[in-house]
Amino acid sequence: MDDIIVDFIEKPELENAVLIEGLPGVGNVGKLAVEHLIDEIDAEKFAEIHSLHFPPQVLVDEDGLSKLVNNRMYYKKGVGLDDIDLVFLTGDYQGMTPQGQYQLTDRILSISKELGVETVFSLGGYSHGDIVDKPEVLGAATTSEKIEEMKQLGVKFSEEHPSSGIIGASGLLLGLGDKLYDMTGICLMGETSGYFVDPGAARAVLKKLMKYLGEEISYEKLDEKAEEVEELTSKVKDMGGMQQQEAGGEDLSYIG
Amino acid sequence: MDDIIVDFIEKPELENAVLIEGLPGVGNVGKLAVEHLIDEIDAEKFAEIHSLHFPPQVLVDEDGLSKLVNNRMYYKKGVGLDDIDLVFLTGDYQGMTPQGQYQLTDRILSISKELGVETVFSLGGYSHGDIVDKPEVLGAATTSEKIEEMKQLGVKFSEEHPSSGIIGASGLLLGLGDKLYDMTGICLMGETSGYFVDPGAARAVLKKLMKYLGEEISYEKLDEKAEEVEELTSKVKDMGGMQQQEAGGEDLSYIG
Amino acid sequence: MDDIIVDFIEKPELENAVLIEGLPGVGNVGKLAVEHLIDEIDAEKFAEIHSLHFPPQVLVDEDGLSKLVNNRMYYKKGVGLDDIDLVFLTGDYQGMTPQGQYQLTDRILSISKELGVETVFSLGGYSHGDIVDKPEVLGAATTSEKIEEMKQLGVKFSEEHPSSGIIGASGLLLGLGDKLYDMTGICLMGETSGYFVDPGAARAVLKKLMKYLGEEISYEKLDEKAEEVEELTSKVKDMGGMQQQEAGGEDLSYIG
């Protein structure tokens, strides 16, 4: 079999499109955000990606139906004030090896380029090791112009983390997109404890993104999920709080 | 050398055949079941598969004869009320890496397709972390029709494990068979403690499969093995029982 | 670069030759034995093998000269009563991954076949976890004829280890040699504690091999090394002996 197999359901025709990635990662922030957005704006699935870079695994749903783990791409035309065409990437797993990460990201970017994508947003979590009440959104980008634009929306840029990096798909989409596909990239990372899935951080990230796109959506379902998690975390707090994670808080904290 | 080397002893001509897989895994349930079935219905070996995805190892038998580790395929024509042609897959190891798992499973399916296989049963164990007296058989399948059919035979489908998956060859045979080879797949998993090889769970799985095939076999040899293991486990029980495994019991418990 | 690079110094013309392998492994038994034999019968180096399956490393000798890690092949014509042509394989490392092991062994066998090799001896250690006074030599082979022949020389065949295997180059040379190159293979393993390099076990293995070849050599240098190690081990014994290794003694003990 080929290392990566892409099944197209359709090939949408888009213009000057924006790719928005949310794959599993710290606090599952990116995946929660993108899946919520796909639901809210009713985006259409157009491709499934299977690969031997994913785990050899099927997922089983509540009825007992099995499904090979995959990544999925969706699109929605004409979103927001400027009628922006959007492409979405989410899925069950990221590539399991560095080489798998590079090969998968390169393929995603190649597909996106062909569809007309010129800008990439990668969404993820930024782990604190401490529970966060009002999560801020930290950013990184491939151009100074985008950094300025994002600052206007209240995204923080990390003077305090000069040597930090972004590991995984969120990082590579920026790096390879810039290097090989002439795309502008922005990474938005929601502050999160890193202990739980974090719908609150996903909401914070989405709010910045929607402001950028000039589109409004409901956050009700994310809020409900956030409340469930909050009940959990408040119990933990009552039990004496959470200790700071040792190390890791500095250099590896940007894991997308 | 090629990554995968298939030596055909013969190429059986089959019709609408069923592939039944039992490779090493949790409690060795699948391997025990398939090897017992091969013996009982006197199936014929038709292919040996060697691969650099297996460990670099020879096994040595009690006479001192060495044999390169492999997977093996067998067949038996006209089994059960409906004269079903069966193909079997068993072996010494599963592929050692995710990529090896994908490549080997793809090759097995490709061989099976050529032989006329249209349905795949993968057999495995479902680990509890606790000793099981009367093992149930849990299922997963690629179609709702097969799920209904299996429910009629008393196979349980896992409402309580919505996000679980099946890892390894048992999962991939369903996933890739469905995706790339247009095959229907069913996975049958016998409940097992996960601490010992479990001929009792293998028997439970086989019973469901034989009911489906409409064929009767003797379970004597499995029962003898089960008794030996039971002596062992009862000693452990006397020593104060076994503690539940931490974690793992939820999400990774379907390991085939 | 190619995955495996073979530099031939010369291409010896041999007939019905015997390949004798001794790469690093348990107690370094195989490597000690083959290097001693190469020295004693003054064999000629004819090939160096470099590969990205070896560690990315140079060794530095006592003068400060660096040398890329490699495997090396030697030959000696007309050894013993029957004028047997011998080929030797030794080196700094075995392949670092299963795939590397398969690819390297396959290449060695392909080179050997071309040179006229028909029989392979792989030499290694068999770990006990306990200090051994008079090491026995255990064997495995690809044919019953060779097993009988070896039994005549006092090599033990392991009724007590029915499910054991031989891992690494020593195992693969038998397995792939038999499967792909129509070669007869014999593995000789010297009993060893597994705690130290073991020239005594190497000597025991060599004695059986030389008896087979009908050739006599001096063991003086091995005996000197053995004495040095013995001083060390007797100190350990005085300190209260060595505890049996847990597990491992059964199934993984044949590691070549």
Add this chain to the structure above:
Amino acid sequence: MDDIIVDFIEKPELENAVLIEGLPGVGNVGKLAVEHLIDEIDAEKFAEIHSLHFPPQVLVDEDGLSKLVNNRMYYKKGVGLDDIDLVFLTGDYQGMTPQGQYQLTDRILSISKELGVETVFSLGGYSHGDIVDKPEVLGAATTSEKIEEMKQLGVKFSEEHPSSGIIGASGLLLGLGDKLYDMTGICLMGETSGYFVDPGAARAVLKKLMKYLGEEISYEKLDEKAEEVEELTSKVKDMGGMQQQEAGGEDLSYIG
């Protein structure tokens, strides 16, 4: 994507050039030394190397700009008394797997050969496990002539470490350069504790190299960095000194 992507900014024309490598490693000695030298003699960047053998990661600078991790090559013509052309290799990471190390080093050497490189200096650290006041510089080389030449400059060659090796890019550049590209190689390793980045060891290594090149540079910036680190280490010393690392100090200590 290709496994290794080389972007040339320009292709300098050099003669009888010397490649000087300093990638991350023990005490970051090599990287500190080469980056300092690049700054001091104002070398020009001419190539960037991206690869799936590096981690899937972007680095983020203090402004929030992201950059795909890479290796970088620089050059400077006519350095020192003999107008030597220099090529430099530094970067964010070494290859992450043995195979990646081999492939990347081979590509670097192939590029260097084409540019006219005939000699390779690899710079690194030599870990003691103890804090070093006056770091010595240890060497290894591919020819006796270079060893003699280096001894004249006060480089130590390691009679006390006969079986040691140099692991990683620093080792492979010598090994593959010698084997495949007919280049002479010298490795210079600064003594270092291995606990901290060590600008002092980098300075010691650079001093030997500059003596060889017949060029003088300022070490002010390295001295400043060294002082900062020294403040740190003296605090540690006050707290009771540092225990010797167990093992490791012997055979793995040459890690470049």
